[in-house]
Amino acid sequence: MKTIIMLSLLLFSAANYAAEKTSAQLNHGQNVHQNHCLKCHTASIYTRENRVVKSINALGKQVRICRDNTNAPWFNEDTDAVINFLNKKYYQF
Numbered sequence: 001m002k003t004i005i006m007l008s009l010l011l012f013s014a015a016n017y018a019a020e021k022t023s024a025q026l027n028h029g030q031n032v033h034q035n036h037c038l039k040c041h042t043a044s045i046y047t048r049e050n051r052v053v054k055s056i057n058a059l060g061k062q063v064r065i066c067r068d069n070t071n072a073p074w075f076n077e078d079t080d081a082v083i084n085f086l087n088k089k090y091y092q093f
Contacts, residue, residue, distance in 0.1 A: 029085025046090035
């Protein structure tokens with residue numbers, strides 16, 4: 001019985017940690033997006049009918065193109081955070 005309780009607590013802790021990490025990454029992605037991406041275009045680019053991005057891979061490619069074209073001083077973690085933020089908020093792939 002103690003083993004089951006301990007295992008349950010461990011799984012709950014791991015799930016809670018993952019949720020906190022995801023939330024922190026989404027917040028970071030939103031901040032990076034606001035500070036960099038919205039300098040060039042508005043959020044309507046993500047919701048237009050004829051949007052170019054049709055998959056999570058295409059979203060990642062487009063974010064990297066924008067990052068490289070603007071010489072944004074991002075680490076890989078920043079890029080991933082923006083991709084995850086945009087996917088969560090607009091695309092839901």
